[in-house]
Amino acid sequence: MTQRHFASSHRAQTSRPGAILTSLVAGSAVAVALGGYGKLHQPTGIAVSIAGFSGAQAAKSWLTTAVFLLALVQLASALAMAGKLPGGRAPHWTPALHRWSGRSAVLLAVPVVVHCLYALGFQSDAPRVLIHSLLGCFFFGAFVAKMLLLTRRGVPGWAIPMIGGLVFTSLVGLWLTSSLWFFTTVGVTF
Amino acid sequence: MRYRGPVITLLAIAALATVLFAVNLTTVAQTAARATAPPGSAQPPVPAQESTAQEPADAPEAGPQPDAADPAAPPAVAAPPPAAYAGRSSGNEVTIAIKVRGSEAAAYVCDGKRIESWLQGTLEDGQLSLQGAEGAKVTGAVQDEAVFGTVQVQGKRWPFAAETANSPAGLYQGDGTVNGAPARVGWIVRQDGSQVGVANVGGVRQPAPAIDPSHLGGVQVGGITIVPRPVTGADDVLRPSS
Numbered sequence: 363m364t365q366r367h368f369a370s371s372h373r374a375q376t377s378r379p380g381a382i383l384t385s386l387v388a389g390s391a392v393a394v395a396l397g398g399y400g401k402l403h404q405p406t407g408i409a410v411s412i413a414g415f416s417g418a419q420a421a422k423s424w425l426t427t428a429v430f431l432l433a434l435v436q437l438a439s440a441l442a443m444a445g446k447l448p449g450g451r452a453p454h455w456t457p458a459l460h461r462w463s464g465r466s467a468v469l470l471a472v473p474v475v476v477h478c479l480y481a482l483g484f485q486s487d488a489p490r491v492l493i494h495s496l497l498g499c500f501f502f503g504a505f506v507a508k509m510l511l512l513t514r515r516g517v518p519g520w521a522i523p524m525i526g527g528l529v530f531t532s533l534v535g536l537w538l539t540s541s542l543w544f545f546t547t548v549g550v551t552f
Numbered sequence: 553m554r555y556r557g558p559v560i561t562l563l564a565i566a567a568l569a570t571v572l573f574a575v576n577l578t579t580v581a582q583t584a585a586r587a588t589a590p591p592g593s594a595q596p597p598v599p600a601q602e603s604t605a606q607e608p609a610d611a612p613e614a615g616p617q618p619d620a621a622d623p624a625a626p627p628a629v630a631a632p633p634p635a636a637y638a639g640r641s642s643g644n645e646v647t648i649a650i651k652v653r654g655s656e657a658a659a660y661v662c663d664g665k666r667i668e669s670w671l672q673g674t675l676e677d678g679q680l681s682l683q684g685a686e687g688a689k690v691t692g693a694v695q696d697e698a699v700f701g702t703v704q705v706q707g708k709r710w711p712f713a714a715e716t717a718n719s720p721a722g723l724y725q726g727d728g729t730v731n732g733a734p735a736r737v738g739w740i741v742r743q744d745g746s747q748v749g750v751a752n753v754g755g756v757r758q759p760a761p762a763i764d765p766s767h768l769g770g771v772q773v774g775g776i777t778i779v780p781r782p783v784t785g786a787d788d789v790l791r792p793s794s
Contacts, residue, residue, distance in 0.1 A: 417754070417755025417756060417757065419733070419756070420756060421755075465564075468561070469564070472565055475569070476572040476573055480573065488732040490732055491732050506562065508558075509558035509559070509561055510562075512557070512558040513556075513558050543731075544754065547730075548753060548754050548755075548756045549756065551756055
């Protein structure tokens with residue numbers, strides 16, 4: 363809360379479009395780089411996975427589900443910090459909850475994306491697969507852009523919620539096109 | 553300071569991704585490289601060995617070729633004829649099939665339910681050594697008409713014995729795509745005609761439908777038709793063409 367108010371007062375003083383632009387360019391570069399690697403790298407079909415699951419796709423589906431649940435925490439804590447939730451002021455630990463649930467979420471997503479890129483690559487032979495490939499690249503690009511935006515001064519107040527919303531939305535799309543598809547097609551299995 | 557946090561987060565994410573990629577490059581790439589090495593490049597032609605010859609060694613051309621899928625293969629010089637072995641682990645936990653061609657070997661291990669693994673490797677001086685994904689391993693010694701060794705798959709280890717399997721007994725594979733997910737099926741047909749197989753659809757394993765090894769036709773897996781084909785020892789079973 364206090365940190366955010368503090369930051370907002372900085373933003374109110376000067377609003378510099380360049381701060382947004384460089385972050386977005388960096389995020390776009392990451393997204394394109396991931397997509398380019400996924401397309402050019404010859405998928406191996408196999409990669410190191412997590413023990414205890416029947417296969418890599420089951421492991422990834424559950425990891426992504428965990429990330430999805432943490433993203434719901436992200437959404438709720440972000441709304442609370444912005445004062446959009448009923449019940450008045452957000453508890454003082456809300457910013458910490460937001461930061462650490464976000465870090466946990468992305469950390470859990472890293473093994474998933476590494477497996478996706480290394481073993482499967484960027485594919486476009488089915489609508490679900492194409493959407494998933496595009497969203498996967500977009501998600502990490504948007505995440506990088508958001509992290510960089512947080513470090514900049516002079517970022518207008520609407521920028522962080524907007525990029526955060528894009529990160530959240532793309533993650534929901536990723537979950538729908540992978541985990542939910544897996545659970546409904548193959549079954550809710552470990 | 554507040555402004556350091558996101559950068560540290562980014563660096564931590566990048567570091568974790570780098571480590572995971574490095575692990576993949578070292579473990580997976582090794583397995584794949586071993587599987588794709590051109591035949592005969594790894595070692596000089598193996599002199600005919602009495603212990604590894606599974607069929608009459610003096611008539612490699614006239615001997616029955618169990619691998620009908622590869623009739624155009626040039627005759628191997630001074631190499632034992634292709635051989636197939638099928639058997640079980642000591643407690644009947646898993647069934648194993650091993651195909652050997654020259655110094656190359658391919659194997660499949662499964663329990664007909666949830667355990668399965670494809671492996672690729674070599675036969676040198678009568679010693680089999682094969683590796684598969686996620687730490688799967690088969691080692692064994694070829695003795696006359698049998699292989700005795702150890703199989704390690706999905707974190708478990710068992711001793712096994714496999715005997716010579718003459719066509720149509722042996723190892724079969726099929727693949728396809730079910731709703732965008734890669735589907736792979738392996739079947740082991742033993743000398744007595746019994747068979748066991750596992751279908752892996754998008755990483756989920758289930759019992760495979762039975763095939764008729766003497767009249768290979770398509771079977772239904774996950775709503776699509778998958779046609780089994782014989783596996784040879786030289787096939788790249790870790791990275792199938794599909």
